[in-house]
Amino acid sequence: MPATFAPDWLAVPADVNELPAQVWPRRTKRSESGDITVGGATATELVAKHGTPVLVLDEAEVRDRAAETVAAFQTAAAxxxxxxxxxxxxxxxxxxxxxxxxxxxxxxxxxxxxxxxxxxxxxxxxxxxxxxxxxxxxxxxxxxxxxxxxxxxxxxxxxxxxxxxxxxxxxxxxxxxxxxxxxxxxxxxxxxxxxxxxxxxxxxxxxxxxxxxxxxxxxxxxxxxxxxxxxxxxxxxxxxxxxxxxxxxxxxxxxxxxxxxxxxxxxxxxxxxxxxxxxxxxxxxxxxxxxxxxxxxxxxxxxxxxxxxxxxxxxxxGTAGVTLYRVGTTKEVTVDTPEGEKVRRYISVDGGMSDNARTALYGAQYSARLANRTSGSAPQLSRVVGMHCESGDIVVDHEYLPADATRGDVVAVPATGAYCAALASNYNHVPRPPVVAVRDGESRILVRGETIDDLLARDAGADEGEA
The missing domain is CATH 3.20.20.10 (Alanine racemase)
Known part of the structure; x- marks a missing residue:
């Protein structure tokens, strides 16, 4: 079997469905159906209501961390x-x-x-x-x-x-x-x-x-x-x-x-x-x-x-945010390297550097999990990439996802509450996604997602018709 590009720090998970606690909002879990739930709402429910990509904020997590931060500094100062x-x-x-x-x-x-x-x-x-x-x-x-x-x-x-x-x-x-x-x-x-x-x-x-x-x-x-x-x-x-x-x-x-x-x-x-x-x-x-x-x-x-x-x-x-994407195409690429053949699997999603520029800007590392179901397949090293016309349009550089991850699946990327929506752009004329707060299973829009009409409204020549 060809070797992989796995970095030394990334371990093969014992359970590819597990959610490492430190990178997810504290109340996040999987439902009986296998859905990741954020703030009591399942990924399937959130995607059905708000589409993809969508940045979901666990409201209670934000409020809790704000209160804990104030208390920490007040205690230290006192x-x-x-x-x-x-x-x-x-x-x-x-x-x-x-x-x-x-x-x-x-x-x-x-x-x-x-x-x-x-x-x-x-x-x-x-x-x-x-x-x-x-x-x-x-x-x-x-x-x-x-x-x-x-x-x-x-x-x-x-x-x-x-x-x-x-x-x-x-x-x-x-x-x-x-x-x-x-x-x-x-x-x-x-x-x-x-x-x-x-x-x-x-x-x-x-x-x-x-x-x-x-x-x-x-x-x-x-x-x-x-x-x-x-x-x-x-x-x-x-x-x-x-x-x-x-x-x-x-x-x-x-x-x-x-x-x-x-x-x-x-x-x-x-x-x-x-x-x-x-x-x-x-x-x-x-x-x-x-x-x-x-x-x-x-x-x-x-x-x-x-x-x-x-x-x-x-x-x-930061930790309160989870971005949900829909998987489009997947493919494996075999690369000849000095160490021999290595395989990289690319999982393309319907967002990318326009809603999370940090990987391209800083080489930031993220985690990811299938959000709409659990899988019994073996973990496979994957690179989650965006849909923009840039080879550097990478969302998650290295992650083990189930080998059966496929078109139509929903991928969740945690720890996206900070510097994702804030750095978002319209690169390739892609509308910026909505930001949604979830609490007690109910979601509401904090920032409306853009539409193609919003993009055209800023183009001074769009209402002039064809030349």
């Missing part, structure tokens, strides 16, 4: 008599419903564009509970944020200081701001996801921070609230966070000579499991370790612990 605010990082996935769920769970909301700001405001978010990020905010975005009363604008460059100050002066207000700094800690993640090393587009170096803070303090229309640092995304352990916290607290302490600094925001980036071998630290452990590091550094320097803030996103919505 151990040191400190205060803490948790922001939901809207870039992971934002809709009006999601924003409301976060606010109800006690989180604030972090936005990083005029569009995200508009969604949060449409959800009824109090502007004071919003933070506004971005390395290239437009004048219009800054003016809008200042005018509506956004709680904090995160300054990302020296030149932005004067632009925000001018907007605040014009609005007759004093705008609260943080300064984003790069601690120099390179997170253990993909290079594109590591955001605290010096050679990247976000923030300023710690060495430049004093001059930028001095410029802020020179403006009567600005109120300097503190420093912000985000070291990256999809990080499993606390070591990078601890080291970054020590460096940023040191800078915070030095800046106290110029006046009071009430806040310190240490960002987010907490990882989730995408495959059976992923083992991210529990949020309670991360919260305790990071806050302890801040407290230790503050004690060493003899300063008070500032009001702490954190910005998780993926760790709240």
């Amino acid at each position: 151990a040191h008599n400190a205060d803490v605010t948790v922001y939901y990082a809207g870039k992971a996935f934002l809709s009006t419903h999601i924003a409301r769920w976060m606010l109800e769970a006690g989180l604030n909301v972090d936005v990083c564009s005029g569009g995200e700001l508009a969604v949060a405001l449409a959800a009824g978010a109090p502007p004071a509970r919003l933070g506004f990020h971005g390395n290239n905010k437009s004048d219009a975005e800054i003016a809008r944020a200042v005018t509506v009363g956004v709680g904090t604008i995160i300054i990302d460059s020296r030149e932005e200081v004067d632009r925000v100050a001018e907007a605040a002066a014009a609005a007759g207000t004093r705008q609260r701001v943080l300064v984003r700094v790069n601690s120099g800690v390179h997170a253990e993640t993909h290079d594109f996801l590591a955001t605290a090393h010096e050679d990247q587009k976000f923030g300023i170096t710690l060495a430049d921070a004093p001059a930028v803070v001095a410029a802020i303090r020179a403006h009567a229309s600005l109120e300097f609230r503190g420093l912000h640092c985000h070291i990256g995304s999809q990080i499993f352990g606390a070591s990078g966070f601890r080291e970054s916290a020590r460096r940023v607290v040191a800078a915070h302490a030095d800046l106290l000579a110029g006046g009071e600094i009430p806040q310190l925001n240490l960002g987010g980036g907490f990882g989730i499991a995408y495959t059976s071998i992923d083992d991210p630290a529990p949020i309670a452990d991360l919260a305790r370790d990071i806050v302890d590091a801040v407290a230790d550094e503050c004690a060493t320097r003899g300063i008070a612990i500032p009001h702490l803030s954190f910005e998780p996103g993926r760790s709240i919505v």
Whole structure:
């Protein structure tokens, strides 16, 4: 028998129908008929009602993880008599419903564009509970944020200081701001996801921070609230966070000579499991370790612990999402390699990089299972690919699926709640799929799926007919 392309980390499952707990919403199971159920609704029911592809969010899972995250950081801060605010990082996935769920769970909301700001405001978010990020905010975005009363604008460059100050002066207000700094800690993640090393587009170096803070303090229309640092995304352990916290607290302490600094925001980036071998630290452990590091550094320097803030996103919505696809064609390809012939099976589905760009962007790994039935067939190494005109249109690079997986089956890909709908596109003029919330067996649409008519409505020549 030819060898396969199986990577060393991927084990052949003892049961190809089993659902590894760490990558699925906690209430997910198989029904008696073999269907995967999310939030009490079966894959067959969801596909019949909403079609494929469809991104399904377990609403209770999102709400639970939001509440658990707030509790974890509050407990960690309380151990040191400190205060803490948790922001939901809207870039992971934002809709009006999601924003409301976060606010109800006690989180604030972090936005990083005029569009995200508009969604949060449409959800009824109090502007004071919003933070506004971005390395290239437009004048219009800054003016809008200042005018509506956004709680904090995160300054990302020296030149932005004067632009925000001018907007605040014009609005007759004093705008609260943080300064984003790069601690120099390179997170253990993909290079594109590591955001605290010096050679990247976000923030300023710690060495430049004093001059930028001095410029802020020179403006009567600005109120300097503190420093912000985000070291990256999809990080499993606390070591990078601890080291970054020590460096940023040191800078915070030095800046106290110029006046009071009430806040310190240490960002987010907490990882989730995408495959059976992923083992991210529990949020309670991360919260305790990071806050302890801040407290230790503050004690060493003899300063008070500032009001702490954190910005998780993926760790709240990521695991709650499951994308359902319909299988189209399947085929096996035999490839001659230096190690001999190897076989790869391709399973093509009716979505792809337009609804999940992470595999193409980052080489991200995902899991998959048949969702509409169980199978007694042997596991066969498979690559789940999309329907786009790109060889890199891969949804799941390596996974064992039943050998009898065939056209018409439904494949479920877990851990798609973050950065899938948020990064979705219309590549190849494919409409973006709906996002559906499920709770207690009932589903409702959070974001409507697009139609071909929606795509044509944006084409200025579509109503002109044939030439």
